[in-house]
Amino acid sequence: MTDYDVVVVGGGHNGLICATYLAKSGKRVAVLEAAESAGGCAESREFATGYTVSACAQWVDQLSPEVTRDLALEAHGLRWVAKNLDSISLGADGRHLTLCGADVNAPGLSQEDRETYRDFHQKMMRYAKLLVKVFNERAPTLVDSNLTDRITLAKLGLGLKMLGKDDMSDLMRIILINMYDVMEESFEDDQLKALLALEGVLGAHMGPRSPNTVYGYLYRCVGQVFGFSGPALVKGGVGALGQALAASAAAAGVTVRLGTRVSSIDTEGGRAVGVTLEGGEQLKAPLVVSSADPVTTFENLVGYRNIETGMARRVSQIRHKSGTAKLHLALDGAPAFTGLDAAQLGQRLVIAPDMNYIERAFNAVKYSEYSSAPAMDISIPTLHDPSMAPEGKHVLSAIVQFAPYEPEGGWDQHRESFTKLLLDVLEAYAPGISKEVVATELLTPQDLEGQFGMRGGHWHHGEIAIDQILMMRPFPGATQYGTAVDGLYLCGAGAHPGGGLTGLPGRNAAREIIKRGAAA
Amino acid sequence: MKGTSDSTMMLKTPFHSRTEAACEINCWGDWMGYTTPNAYFDVELEYFAVRSTAGVFDISPMNKYRITGPDAQAYLNRVVTRDVSKIGLGRVGYTVWCNDAGQVMDDGTIFHLAENDYRLCAYARATDWLEWCAMGFDVSIEDETASVAALALQGPTSCSVLKAMGLEDIENLKPFGMRDYELEGESLMVSRTGFTGDLGYELWIAPHKAELLWDRLFEAGEHYLIKPFGSDALEIARIEAGFVQAGVDFVPAEDAVRNGRTRSPYELGLGWLVNLDKGVFNGRKALQKELQEGSRYRFVILDVEGNKPADSSFILKGNKQVGAVTSAAWCPTAKTNVAFAQVEMPHGAVGQELVAEIYYQRELHWSRMLAPCKVIDAPVFNLPRRRATPALPF
Secondary structure, eight states, X not given: OOSOSEEEEOOBXXXXXXXXXHHHTTOOEEEEOSSSSXXXXXXXXXXXXXXXXXXXXOOBOOOOHHHHHHTTTTTTTOOEEEOSOOEXXXXXXXXXXXXXXXXXXXXXOOHHHHHHHHHHHHHHHHHHHHHHHHHTSOOOOSXXXXXXXXXXXXXXXXXXHHTOHHHHHHHHHHTTSXXXXXXXXXXXXXXXXXXXXXXXXXXXXXXXXXXXXXXXXXXXXXXXXTTOSSOBEETTOTHHHHHHHHHHHHHTTOEEESSOOEEEEEEETTEEEEEEETTSOEEEOSEEEEOSOHHIIIIIIIIGGGSOHHHHHHHHTOOOOOOEEEEEEEESSOOOOTTOOHHHHTSEEEEOOSHHHHHHHHHHHHTTOOOSSOEEEEEOGGGTOGGGSSTTOEEEEEEEEOOOSSOTTOGGGTHHHHHHHHHHHHHHHSTXXXXXXXXXXXXXXXXXXXXXXXXXXXXXXXXXXGGGSGGGSSXXXXXXXXXXXXXXXXXSXXXXXXXXXXXXXXXXXXXXXXXXXGGO | OOOOOSSSOOBOOTTHHHHHHHOTTOEEEEETTEEEEEESSOHHHHHHHHHHSEEEEEOTTSEEXXXXXXXXXXXXXXXXXXXXXXXXXXXXXXXXEEOTTSOEEEEEEEEEEETTEEEEEESSOOHHHHHHXXXXXXXXXXXXXXXXXXXXXXXTTHHHHHHHTTOTTGGGOOTTBEEEEEETTEEEEEESOOSSSSSEEEEEEOGGGHHHHHHHHHHHHGGXXXXXXXXXXXXXXXXXXXXXXXXXXXXXXXXOOSTTOOOOTGGGTOXXXXXXXXXXXXXXXXXXXXXXXXXXXXXXXXXXSSSSOXXXXXXXXXXXXXXXXXXXXXXXXXXXEEEEEEEETTOOOTTOEEEEEEEEEETTEEEEEEEEEEEESSOSOOOGGGTOSSOOOO
């Protein structure tokens, strides 16, 4: 007698989405989440008295519309307070460049750059649409492919063909190179180049000159195919998305157990048979689905000794080093950024004046140092949703690149100085902001790892790079959500297509399990 | 026994001063980077020493790994295909190990020296693989190839030689057993193991006492017609005894670069070494599948008509090529022309008659011969004295 048909390890967005689809197909599903709230990276948290912030992900800009619809997230409480925000690249001198969808504007921006960008954007959208076709399916395998895989490959092949000869050869040319080169050959404006280049390296341990960054950029463009021509904000912060997912799961009959940490995924004779919880309770289930990252799943939960060496070796070689930190500020009043009006202040603000600035920021993290002039992706959600702070007060949330996983001597001795440095950087663009700060919170990659259960603090649960995507994600032999451990599936960001709040790994994993039926 | 020849300085074994002096015809080969004699004086005479009296072979270059720590047994059980928990204390087990695809990486022996203390002897260098395998286990792996010297003493008089050397009660040592002795204050480990399929022992000692061991052995063995033998004589003996050789009869799985060139234990006739019920081990899932779906190839021992060794021959059924020979030799004691071959399933059932397409050359003139051959059910050399305990005095 089993307790459930499926036990899902981790109640992050992908775990919840996977569980909901499975429950809708008639399975008895339990989601086990270590934290006291569901949502994982979709979490809102009061970080200072009265001030709430989206603790991990700060924007929603890639959520699959199909997931939103299938899970009736709006009926379960998801409310948008802002959509399609502009991305504004801040200049220290007050010259700002604004980008939304296919349009870009800035004082002194050449007509040529505007037109080139429009063409560039259209082309990238064509490529991104092609990616979406593959992202919506399980990753096809090349060897041992079956009909499903061949159809996906045919779609991809046909899609490539349909791009036309010029687009196709250009995609082949740029897909493996880097944003720096592509930007240099396309545009003149430094801020435009840097803004686009930053998209390619967000969340990654890469600089604009790193290979794979064009793929990283296209990965983010998928959000535009999903209808987000700019980032969106959720009422109550991203945590409200987590709550909506949890409500949808509950409505579908999923048992969501919070504050329940799984200490091991149990196997017998090479097959998953359930999980053991911290405290010793055992839950039996013929299927275990892990939304934890693959390294945590196999090294810590299954245990390397319970899988074969080749697989353990592949897991141990997954690159999951992050260079991303998160800064939260509780502000006494709205900050004033040089040259921004009130409406602009509520947009997505980016500090990355030129590509070398980002590259230099990345250089530091290669040597486990933090950037002396980091790039930042800033949100002031309280301008759209005043409920997240006391009246008249504000919250600033920023993605910071780059911060090392472990600086020399450990984060304890650097936390204060790095926070101070970040405030100084902000001060250059928003003079006087430091005086408004009533509380700060810095989440280093180690904090993100500890609080959100992602190895290395990497929001993709493993670098998005050519050797770790599609049929190689998270590693060869575990590319279609199923693994060499029978009955154990992966549904987290580590699985195809990757991280970000897309919901696709969870949805695809559920579809695969349902499709395999009794053979799962 | 082939190694790679390059410009690297060749190593000498701890017995080198003695093997060099004994190597009358100065015929040397390369075994894993060590200079080892291919032949000492005459391949056939050396072979007959092994089969009729006693032969000594320097096995020091064999890769030896010491596996210790609380998880040593569990670790080895994950690495190799057989159930290591069944290799009792003081016993030796022959085994193979596979990669995840269930393809054989190497074969070798496991010596159970003490509780959670094992020695693994391997054909190929295995440090990297053994280290990879150690993830998740509390074990230490030490390469003791250079720190343990070893001789194989093989043949009917081998037990008598050891008795003459003063090793009491050695005749009661069972096959695949081992025992500790002392040689002038130094510990000498003796195991009843070998690669010739006959009564024989392997002697393990610290390198600084290696020459002493050689000398004592040859003094004690003088009346028992002890002789050193080289790799060429061993090659005949092992084929006669039905032993496959890594790198010859199969490509170590992680060395192969071409798809489909590797073999599973079942395809090498070593299925008896696989225990699918012992829990997770490398290759288990793939081997389970192979057992259900069938193997691609079969390892066969062929009795080939005539006396021309069927080296590198194609194996035909009718006009169709169904396999190829991996090892072949005229076996003098069994007076049989033996070949090991890999044949495609479903061919190779015992008793099946096939044809070996043998090419041979005389003074640059190539000839082709179609030699009928038959699949036989067991090695051609297998005498009761190999297993008799107490060992018979010769």
